[in-house]
Amino acid sequence: MPLHLHGPVLDGSGDDEPRDLWVGDVGLITSEEIAGADRIDGWILPGLVDAHCHVGIGPDGPVELEEARTQGHTDAASGALLLRDCGSPIDTRPLDDDPRMPEIVRAGRHLARPKRYIRGLPIDAEEPTDLPRLVAEQAAHNPWVKLVGDWIEREAGDLTPLWPDDVLREAIDAAHAHGARVTAHVFGEHALPGLIGAGIDCIEHGTGLTDETIAMMVERGTALVPTLVNVENFPSFADAAGEKFPAYGAHMRDLYARSHDTVAAAIDAGVPVYAGTDAGGGIRHGRIVDEIAALAEVGLGAERALAAASGAARSWLGRPALEVGAPADVVVVSGDPRGDLDLLRRPVAVLRRGTAL
Structure with missing residues (x-):
């Protein structure tokens, strides 16, 4: 099922402004907006x-x-x-x-x-x-x-x-x-x-x-x-x-x-x-x-x-993070984990190749 992830992305860029990530049916991150995709909001980590x-x-x-x-x-x-x-x-x-x-x-x-x-x-x-x-x-x-x-x-x-x-x-x-x-x-x-x-x-x-x-x-x-x-x-x-x-x-x-x-x-x-x-x-x-x-x-x-x-x-380890074409292996939390690491213990979503675990 296609997904629309929205929120700050902690990928090392230093940019905390909310961004949009799209996940296609095959579980890969894509640059193309997908109409009707299920939306998940939060702070996004690889x-x-x-x-x-x-x-x-x-x-x-x-x-x-x-x-x-x-x-x-x-x-x-x-x-x-x-x-x-x-x-x-x-x-x-x-x-x-x-x-x-x-x-x-x-x-x-x-x-x-x-x-x-x-x-x-x-x-x-x-x-x-x-x-x-x-x-x-x-x-x-x-x-x-x-x-x-x-x-x-x-x-x-x-x-x-x-x-x-x-x-x-x-x-x-x-x-x-x-x-x-x-x-x-x-x-x-x-x-x-x-x-x-x-x-x-x-x-x-x-x-x-x-x-x-x-x-x-x-x-x-x-x-x-x-x-x-x-x-x-x-x-x-x-x-x-x-x-x-x-x-x-x-x-x-x-x-x-x-x-x-x-x-x-x-x-x-x-x-x-x-x-x-x-x-x-x-x-x-x-x-x-x-x-x-x-x-x-x-x-x-x-x-x-x-x-x-x-x-x-x-x-x-030579593996991709949150980039176009990479598997959508993602953890989403409700706030900035840099201020509260315990948020990682209560994730909004954990996705393996775009599928919720």
């Missing part, structure tokens, strides 16, 4: 972006395809109509024909070392030197590749890097040669110099960033997705370590205590920051508005936090 989630992972590991569908529907209902799936052990491509599913930009499966990540999720490199080959295989089928950059090492009893620097450089070069980008899970400090120095495109979590590694990210244009709603789980991660891994527990508590200052420092330095929840990785799906609010509070402010979960994030 569909929100969750730039770090896991469709296909549940509390107990991999889920069946229908549960993955439910996860996607939950994200879409929250306004997250574009997801960067940062590692899934199941193939969710059969869900792409579901009109209620968000668009998914995939990173294939996590790549890790044996016993150095959550059981059942990654592809394990038996030898570190296997990583470039595994990265190339993932990059041949996905626009992103996801590495596990650090994880608890049982003998050390704390977070340690998984990969030598020279292997990382070769692996990231292999991904780039395929036209893919690379990101990495990193909680601690020690894996970051090697990953950033090797040319990685993004860091997930980044709670161990220092002034030196922040400066490296700024110099290289490396992005950060801090997943602040998941960082709130760090104390429980520390508690779960118990007496078996006291160094890890203390480290996680320290990372948590300074996490907001760390992300604020990255923002102040000019690191590109995007919104991601880590849904599926210990966080329930549908929490993108919570992450936007957390980013606003930690130093982005409401307007930049909205951009980090909408127009700016879409541009970073």
Whole structure:
């Protein structure tokens, strides 16, 4: 059914004057006025972006395809109509024909070392030197590749890097040669110099960033997705370590205590920051508005936090926003969300390719 959207459009143009957007029968934005189209009034945003989630992972590991569908529907209902799936052990491509599913930009499966990540999720490199080959295989089928950059090492009893620097450089070069980008899970400090120095495109979590590694990210244009709603789980991660891994527990508590200052420092330095929840990785799906609010509070402010979960994030992921010919993936709210982010929790309409969810 054709639609007529009317109101201020928060697309980064800086123009808050009401505008008209038209959506044709095929669910694409058009420049042509459509007589008799149903009208929706409000403040208009591009569909929100969750730039770090896991469709296909549940509390107990991999889920069946229908549960993955439910996860996607939950994200879409929250306004997250574009997801960067940062590692899934199941193939969710059969869900792409579901009109209620968000668009998914995939990173294939996590790549890790044996016993150095959550059981059942990654592809394990038996030898570190296997990583470039595994990265190339993932990059041949996905626009992103996801590495596990650090994880608890049982003998050390704390977070340690998984990969030598020279292997990382070769692996990231292999991904780039395929036209893919690379990101990495990193909680601690020690894996970051090697990953950033090797040319990685993004860091997930980044709670161990220092002034030196922040400066490296700024110099290289490396992005950060801090997943602040998941960082709130760090104390429980520390508690779960118990007496078996006291160094890890203390480290996680320290990372948590300074996490907001760390992300604020990255923002102040000019690191590109995007919104991601880590849904599926210990966080329930549908929490993108919570992450936007957390980013606003930690130093982005409401307007930049909205951009980090909408127009700016879409541009970073190479996906269109509200332009002629683009899918009408739209969130409409009743007022200016820059003044009240809670309006995102009560949308007037959420449209996936012009169809109300």
